[in-house]
Amino acid sequence: MKKFVCKMCGYVELKDAPPEKCPQCGAPASQFEEKEDAVKTQEDETESGLKEKHVPEITVSGVCSMVPGCVDAHIKIGSVLHPMEPEKHWIMFVDVYLDREFISRIKFNPACLNPAVSLHLKSSEGEFAAVSHCNLHGNYIAQQQLAR
Numbered sequence: 001m002k003k004f005v006c007k008m009c010g011y012v013e014l015k016d017a018p019p020e021k022c023p024q025c026g027a028p029a030s031q032f033e034e035k036e037d038a039v040k041t042q043e044d045e046t047e048s049g050l051k052e053k054h055v056p057e058i059t060v061s062g063v064c065s066m067v068p069g070c071v072d073a074h075i076k077i078g079s080v081l082h083p084m085e086p087e088k089h090w091i092m093f094v095d096v097y098l099d100r101e102f103i104s105r106i107k108f109n110p111a112c113l114n115p116a117v118s119l120h121l122k123s124s125e126g127e128f129a130a131v132s133h134c135n136l137h138g139n140y141i142a143q144q145q146l147a148r
């Protein structure tokens with residue numbers, strides 16, 4: 001999937017033009033380059049036959065045990081959990097978007113963490129997206145429409 005990518009931090013812009021300023025690291029638009037294979041999809045992964053799984057699995061739940069009334073979005077990297085091998089092969093971070101606006105980057109220390117995270121959303125509307133970043137295999141996207 002063709003997208004603009006920040007050369008400084010690897011942020012992928014999901015809109016059709018580079019942002020004025022990278023919402024993750026603050027780099028100017030001039031630091032963005034358009035890449036033909038910026039993000040891969042489930043279809044790309046299936047075609048590539050990769051053994052490790054990279055496409056984020058998104059589960060949305062309207063019942064939260066911590067914050068009343070919030071919507072929980074759970075993200076797990078890979079239908080088969082992606083390996084977390086320090087200095088070898090791991091998921092470095094996952095960037096999260098709502099209606100193609102960046103909302104968070106979650107970084108993973110592979111020595112301590114599995115590639116999974118839960119977010120507490122204020123809104124139950126919009127298109128939720130997650131982009132995982134593997135140090136060897138690049139970016140993979142999953143999107144899900146939140147229930148109204």
Ligand SMILES: [Fe+2]
Nearest residue numbers: 052134136137
């Ligand atoms: Fe990988």
